[in-house]
Amino acid sequence: MAAQKGSGKRREPTLKEEIAASGETPVDAAREAERADHEELRFLGREFLTWLVYHADAEGGGFAASGEVAAFAIGFGGRVMLRTATGMVTEVTLGGASPGASPDLRYAIAGGLSVKEADLLLVQDDREYRFALAAEHFDLKRVKLPALLTDEEDDPVDERLSLLAALDAALRLAYARFLALRTRPGWTRTVVPAIRAWLDAGT
Amino acid sequence: MGALKGSIAVRRYAVLDPLPAEPRKRLLKGLRAHAFLPLDPKAEVDRASGWVSILDGDDPDLEPIKVFFLAPGGEHLRVSLRTDILRAPTAEVRRQVRARAQAMEAEEGRRLSRSEQRTLKEEVARTLKLRAFPRVKIIDAVWDLDGKQLWFWSQTKAANDLFIDLFVKSFGLRIEADGPARWARAIGEERALAKLEPTPELWSGFAGVRPLPAAAQDDGEAI
Structure with a gap:
């Protein structure tokens, strides 16, 4: 029913006004996607990988032995993929000899991009593992295991799976170390400022 | 794999x-x-x-x-x-349907109806599937x-x-x-995890280190 000019009748409410009057909140897709992503602690995946860049470059990337897991160090390989917060489509991939140490990477992190996938190098005893780790499910991709040391009577399949399990155990230890920092007040008081200083020095 | x-x-x-x-x-x-x-x-x-x-x-x-x-x-x-x-290869189905449809239309002097075309396509796909x-x-x-x-x-x-x-x-x-969520629940202390929120700087940027988008600098609400 069209409003009539000069008739004194009010115009029809817009859809936006009707939604507001009904008490329903209009859904902002970007916000909703962001909220879903932050649910259930999934944001920790990208925070872990982003912290790992700092830890590898500024602190040497070392992790002390714990239980059955021997000490190891993590470094960054040839490729790092970063993304902005959910709902904002900006993705950056940095490649090269050592993108983990590059000013471009620090610049991206300083701007709010976090690491969603990275090529990593894990060295433990005399073994070297190369792989890509994705933040969402901690999927392992393009894994190159250390050369097998199988004796003739050993099963190479068993050794292959054992090495994979060892890699998994080391990554869980690295994540546990990150989580121990992340859940303490020291994260905000000490670690984040240290990351800021590291970014400042390199950008 | x-x-x-x-x-x-x-x-x-x-x-x-x-x-x-x-x-x-x-x-x-x-x-x-x-x-x-x-x-x-x-x-x-x-x-x-x-x-x-x-x-x-x-x-x-x-x-x-x-x-x-x-x-x-x-x-x-x-x-x-x-x-x-x-499945029958799509391109080959399309090619054979076209060829047979043209032959049928030439013979009957009329265009095939939609349902006739559909039936023809199903028949061709079924035949090719047997050989795929x-x-x-x-x-x-x-x-x-x-x-x-x-x-x-x-x-x-x-x-x-x-x-x-x-x-x-x-x-x-x-x-x-x-x-990360599952590993955190397995490793971390529940109360500590329940308090966790995303680190604002890691998601919206470190103000003062480099220029940030306008939205990220608004009233300190980083996320």
């Missing part, structure tokens, strides 16, 4: 429920109930999925010796998920029965959805994909 050899791209799962009583017997029964069955080219169905031996992707005969393995860390159940898709070879995909899965962890050698959504569905149907056990 290969647990035993070849490239490695894996997704890990945690098995949430305990193993059933008489686990070897029950698990084997579940595998056999959902073993792979080859497609019948004459049937309407164009896709088949099921379990096959990890030692031979053409072998759906799942005996204990082909499924249970004693590994250094404990016992494994190792198996492969095979999916066959049998299925596309075969085999993906390995290794279940560490003692560690309650599963490794699946694919990261695509479709393959993982299929795997989860078949696993639950076969064994009646729940599984959950690994990842």
Whole structure:
């Protein structure tokens, strides 16, 4: 029913006004996607990988032995993929000899991009593992295991799976170390400022 | 994609429920109930999925010796998920339908109706399907029965959805994909985790280090 000019009748409410009057909140897709992503602690995946860049470059990337897991160090390989917060489509991939140490990477992190996938190098005893780790499910991709040391009577399949399990155990230890920092007040008081200083020095 | 050899791209799962009583017997029964069955080219169905031996992707005969393995860390159940898709090649169907339609129209002196074209297409597709070879995909899965962890050698959504569905149907056990949330719950103290919020700087940027988008600098609400 069209409003009539000069008739004194009010115009029809817009859809936006009707939604507001009904008490329903209009859904902002970007916000909703962001909220879903932050649910259930999934944001920790990208925070872990982003912290790992700092830890590898500024602190040497070392992790002390714990239980059955021997000490190891993590470094960054040839490729790092970063993304902005959910709902904002900006993705950056940095490649090269050592993108983990590059000013471009620090610049991206300083701007709010976090690491969603990275090529990593894990060295433990005399073994070297190369792989890509994705933040969402901690999927392992393009894994190159250390050369097998199988004796003739050993099963190479068993050794292959054992090495994979060892890699998994080391990554869980690295994540546990990150989580121990992340859940303490020291994260905000000490670690984040240290990351800021590291970014400042390199950008 | 290969647990035993070849490239490695894996997704890990945690098995949430305990193993059933008489686990070897029950698990084997579940595998056999959902073993792979080859497609019948004459049937309407164009896709088949099921379990096959990890030692031979053409072998759906799942005996204990082909499924249970004693590994250094404990016992494994190792198996492969095979999916066959049998469809007539689209381009060839289109080509033959066009050729036959033209011949029929020339003979009858009129254009084929929509339903006649549809029937023709179905007939051509059915004939070509009898001569086609299925596309075969085999993906390995290794279940560490003692560690309650599963490794699946694919990261695509479709393959993982299929795997989860078949696993639950076969064994009646729940599984959950690994990842930062799951690992955190396994490692971290619940109260400390409950208080966690995303670190504002890591998601919106470090103000003062470099220029940030306007939205990220608004009133300190970083996220």
